[in-house]
Amino acid sequence: MSPGALSHITVLDLSRVLAGPWCAQILADLGADVIKVENPDGGDDTRGWGPPFLKNEDGSRADAAYYLCANRNKRSIAVNMREEKGRDILRQLAAQSDVIIENYKTGGLKKYGLDYDSVKALCPDIIYCSITGFGQTGPLSAQPGYDFLIQAMGGLMSVTGEDKPMKVGVPAVDLFTGVYAAGAVMAALIAREQGLGGQHIDMALLDVQAAMLANQASNYLVSGRAPGRGGNAHPNIVPYQDFPTLDGRIAVAVGNDGQFAAFARALGRPEWADDPRFKANAARVEHREVLIAEIILVMSARSSAHWTQALNAAGVPCGPIQSVDQVFAHPQAQARGLTLDLPMTGCGTAPMVANPMRLSATPPVYRTAPPRLGEHTVQVLQERLGVDEFGCSELKQAGIIG
Helix, strand or coil, rough: CCCCCCCEEEEEEEECCCHHHHHHHHHHHHCCEEEEEECCCCCCCHCCCCEEEECCCCCEEEEHHHHHHCCEEEEEEEEECCHHHHHHHHHHHHHHCEEEEEECCCCCCCCCCCCCCHHHCCCCCCCCEEEEECCCCCCCCCCCCCCCHHHHHHHCHHHCCCCCCCCCCHHHHHHHHHHHHHHHHHHHHHHHHHHHEEEEEEHHHHHHHHHHHHHHHHHHHHHHCCCCCCCCCCCCCEEEEEEEEECEEEEEECCCCHHHHHHHHHHHHHHHCCCCCCHHHHHHHHHHHHHHHHHHHHHHCCCCCHHHHHHCCCCCCCCEECCHHHHCCCCCHHHCCCHHHHHHHHCEEEECCCCCCCCCCCCCCCCCCCCCCCCCCHHHHHHHHHHHHHHHHHHCCCCCCC
């Protein structure tokens, strides 16, 4: 088993909820030693974001499923930052770390002596990643930001849904921010190895949301017209949406003119490929309403199974609209090993979704399930700071650690 590409890296994770923990889990899956810092009084908020909850071996409630999705391969320490001795512990750990991840409000860690400038004085080569709603600068920099708020303010909801603005069904901005942040951290690590030293990474959910608008943002910047909601239809490609069949709906993704010609033949309408209104994608976009009405008329007469088989045979990308349970039951998901179970302290095992990065030489390593609150506090303090068992006991009695 590979130790992971980042097995030489120590990450002090001061973040909570999703964007920061998602970033840290990516680094942990790639081998980094991620020390998750939590408040002894309840820990990460997502531990209680249920139901559903995992159960302890005695049947009592354990951590929420939400928490499980973003905290694999980490060690949890419970430290009271409100106490000076707790802050001192964290500063000592920071001085030994390669990376710090935090998602406190802008400037929120300065009073604890754990802001970038304070940590840099202890560890000049530190890579310090701050994740906030609006970034470290600008008129909204002091405001808190949550995924739903940023989906609304960042334009995503304006192009999602049909009759009213709609958020995406998963916290997409948090997740994308976590992925971008992980990429930024790894870029900073490479820069440090090239002799460029450490640096501060300023990640903002709003910035990420703007980048995520991708072609929709580009459409606006080029045309000057703000895009609207198109449901499941694509603003630049036709046909690229779901269609009703005799017994349900299927998704069809025609990505080029050759695929459209094959699609037309499979539907028994080969003449569409020569029709000047439909032959080229730009013309199909212009005559979208006419073409879509014709497609619906044809496809609604036969079953989803019929069209899926016919279109697959013709090389036209298509597929069913599956529920989450159907996704994980599908032979493709099973062949790719998209789920796994990891032993979790006090709970038997915890079900997890696999990391999608498939590296041939240094693949993600699944070492441990998400930790219980403060599970590794004593271990980390003994290992990293040389605090003996008696010292840990004193700190616990004083309310410094949990």
